[in-house]
Amino acid sequence: MRRREGNKEQAILDAAVKVFAHSGYHNAKITSIAEEAGVATGSVYLYYPGKEAIILAIFDRIWKSLTDGIGATARRTDFTPEQKLERVIDLMFDLFIVNPSLAAVFVNEQDHLIQGRKGTVSRQFDQFLDLAEVIIREGVRKKQFNPQIDLKLFRHFIVGGIRSLLRQWSAQPSTFPLNRIRQNIKAFVKHGVLIR
């Protein structure tokens, strides 16, 4: 027998996040990922069946983290719907702050995977949106959110808007301080552009 030295599976995943973030999925080379992870090219295939499986594993991790967070938030009884909505926005931002590369992959590659409805990614995305909808519906029921707005549309709009801003930020972090983005999104989502 021979023992596996270190956690190569994890090292490859971390390396892939960096490489995907830098080059984008389609331009990322398996050899680059292996090099970044400090393993041989062939070793990648000992842990993942192929390139696509790697990015699917990354998104599994992202969505697991987000759905866990939003699920816990939705269940809380000591938060108003408004506070819950803010918390969901915070969840996405926190992920970015902790791991900017992961965030870059998230905002840039999500669509490809959803489009092909590959693996569990789209299911987890749907689950996230469903939980968001629960929060909004609670707000409407408690007469705090505008009942006119279509929930299914609204949640897509918000998530899309946030992703668009995060993409800008990950491309040019200096021009958009993340906290200003966060505050503006919260204010805008709640009140819109018009003066009350």
Next chain:
Amino acid sequence: MRRREGNKEQAILDAAVKVFAHSGYHNAKITSIAEEAGVATGSVYLYYPGKEAIILAIFDRIWKSLTDGIGATARRTDFTPEQKLERVIDLMFDLFIVNPSLAAVFVNEQDHLIQGRKGTVSRQFDQFLDLAEVIIREGVRKKQFNPQIDLKLFRHFIVGGIRSLLRQWSAQPSTFPLNRIRQNIKAFVKHGVLIR
């Protein structure tokens, strides 16, 4: 001499929109585009220097149409800022009602091109956003829009949100009637989620 039969350049561009919409840029094959256009593979290269030039030409067309529209809107004196804002949203929807495939390409591939700052695409995008900013600034000056909101952030958020919804629509047109999307976006952009 020999005259060119038909407008192959246009036929190829139209075919490319369809193929890119269906398969995505990276999975689209030049041969498929040629076949769809009813020309030989090699003919594509008589009109475009390469694959990337084709999608750049598509985006040139999209952004030209949008910037022309928003420019004309911004200049009008018979519209309130609120009406201008609605008009900008209508502009994006009208383009895509006419050509849903074009919408799919727009929402799915824009980022790749911006990211690499390829050709004139990013410049035209910036120009579009600048014109949007002019409209918003007018609204703030006339005390109709909330001055708290950061303009540069706001415009990214809106455009990102709209794109996200259009993506959904182009993937499953039946579940999201386009006019409902349009009305909801207008209401949400103006008032946000909270009840006034």
Next chain:
DNA sequence: GTTATTATTGAACCAAAGTTCATTATCGGA
């Protein structure tokens, strides 16, 4: 009708990158 010129063709070319696998290295057990 002949020829020159340009348009068009599509099979072949070629580079890039995902994947494989024969070889080598390392470790646990006897």
Next chain:
DNA sequence: TCCGATAATGAACTTTGGTTCAATAATAAC
């Protein structure tokens, strides 16, 4: 210390698909 078994390697293989170009077709000019 030697052996068996698994981990790891990375050069070679293979596929994919963008691009090329020699051959052919079509039209205008004379």
